[in-house]
Amino acid sequence: MQETPLDQAARTVLSRYAVVGPQANIVALGNRGGFSGARLWSVRTEADAFCLKAWPPGDPSPDRLRWIHHLMRLARNQGLPFVPAVSETRGRSTSVHHAGRLWELTTWMPGAANFHADSTxxxxxxxxxxxxxxxxxxxxxxxxxxxxxxxxxxxxxxxxxxxxxxxxxxxxxxxxxxxxxxxxxxxxxxxxxxxxxxxxxxxxxxxxxxxxxxxxxxxxxxxxxxxxxxxxxxxxxxxxxxxxxxxxxxxxxxxxxxxxxxxxxxxxxxxxxxxxxxxxxxxxxxxxxxxxxxxxxxxxxxxxxxxxxxxxxxxxxxxxxxxxxxxxxxxxxxxx
Missing domain, CATH: 3.90.1200.10 (Aminoglycoside phosphotransferase (APH), C-terminal lobe)
Structure with missing residues (x-):
């Protein structure tokens, strides 16, 4: 399947993260069932798995996203492993502004949203x-x-x-x-x-x-x-x-x-x-x-x-x- 401009933008964004090498396997996931206008990619290296997210154009603001990332990191640091870890770029930022959007890279979380299929x-x-x-x-x-x-x-x-x-x-x-x-x-x-x-x-x-x-x-x-x-x-x-x-x-x-x-x-x-x-x-x-x-x-x-x-x-x-x-x-x- 031919890459879209947003897929190409995703590769450019990933090049700013040291945790992701050029051989990473990248799979576009679309909106993953959401309605916000965000786009997601699965990113897999030999050692780790990540989720790359392109936020909707213009939302959130950089300040708001920094606040969200601060809260997520606080939760991880307090021992909550079910909260995704936020990755930093080579420039020590938790987000990238590119192609009119803010982007973030977090750990891919294991498990399935299967409560309705297997409710206990x-x-x-x-x-x-x-x-x-x-x-x-x-x-x-x-x-x-x-x-x-x-x-x-x-x-x-x-x-x-x-x-x-x-x-x-x-x-x-x-x-x-x-x-x-x-x-x-x-x-x-x-x-x-x-x-x-x-x-x-x-x-x-x-x-x-x-x-x-x-x-x-x-x-x-x-x-x-x-x-x-x-x-x-x-x-x-x-x-x-x-x-x-x-x-x-x-x-x-x-x-x-x-x-x-x-x-x-x-x-x-x-x-x-x-x-x-x-x-x-x-x-x-x-x-x-x-x-x-x-x-x-x-x-x-x-x-x-x-x-x-x-x-x-x-x-x-x-x-x-x-x-x-x-x-x-x-x-x-x-x-x-």
Whole structure:
């Protein structure tokens, strides 16, 4: 297969890393199922395996990426082997700016994101414990107190959605960019009027509530947790890291892994709480962020597809992600 300009750029970037020689085997992986616009390559030498990542053009900023890398290195230095190690260039930088993008090289993490294919309570405990270990390390980085940013993001998106729809906007479902989408976008559109009002009602009491804040992953979900047997051997993709409350990570993780299974959710929360205790208030927030995040996820997809007119590489994957959200909300029968 002929190399693309981005593949050629990847080889140029790799030449700046001493850990990768000219004989390395490089395999393009595309977006690996993601939607951010990042591109990935598998890089294998005789001794090691790496993941080369080209971040989306213009995002993140160099300062933000340095901060992310600082957090990852802090976690590795504190003995968390499931966090990828960030490689340095010959010039001692953890990133390269080339071809209009920032690039990074990290260790290739072993394991598979196979919880759904082989779900056990042991795996769920291990996943929640891994996140708790990471949170404990990151809690030492400029701890803050204030309103939960995840609550504010969801509440603002609900307000924005109501403003658009009450002003007459509706998605042109007959102009979908792919035939896989209309069955799910139509069902999402039907669910959202009651769903968005539910978001506003549930989150309103939390808007100004002060909570402990710290760096959080903010997008840790099923496909980002790699297992070898029942052990977490990889926690990948740090692109969404921001200051938030730890409940946002538990909500995303548990919602993606066990959906609405309350027995397994309690098992996961107990495993997490053994390492980083959760107050009853924080456990309640996990449930609220999971449910409201699922509803706002539907609104986001309709916004991206029909208002922003964003384009995606794999619309089957988009339809599958939207289907998961729609089917969860339909099971709840959220009332206005």
């Amino acid at each position: 309570a042991e795996k769920l405990r291990a996943a929640c414990a891994a996140v708790a270990h990471l949170h404990r390390v990151w809690a030492r980085v400029d701890p803050l107190a204030g309103p939960c940013p995840a609550v504010q993001r969801r509440y603002e998106r609900a307000r924005e959605w109501l403003e658009w729809t009450e002003g007459g906007w509706q998605p042109p479902l007959d102009q979908s960019p792919a035939p896989e989408l209309p069955p799910w976008t139509a069902r999402a559109w039907t669910l959202l009027p009651a769903g968005v009002r539910y978001v506003s009602r549930v989150l309103q009491p939390w808007i100004d509530r002060r909570l402990p804040l710290q760096p959080c992953l903010c997008d840790v979900w099923h496909d980002h947790v790699l297992f070898t047997n029942n052990e977490v051997t990889g926690l990948i993709d740090y692109g969404a890291v921001k200051i938030d409350h730890v409940a946002v990570d538990l909500a995303r993780l548990l919602g993606s892994m066990i959906a609405d299974d309350t027995v397994l959710r309690d098992i996961g929360l107990r495993a997490y709480g053994q390492l980083r205790p959760l107050s009853p208030e924080e456990q309640e927030l996990v449930v609220h962020l999971d449910r409201t995040g699922t509803i706002i996820g539907m609104a986001n997809w309709l916004k991206w597809l029909y208002r922003d007119r964003k384009r995606f590489d794999d619309y089957q994957a988009v339809a599958a992600r939207l289907a998961d959200l729609v089917q969860r909300v339909e099971r709840w029968s959220v009332s206005a």
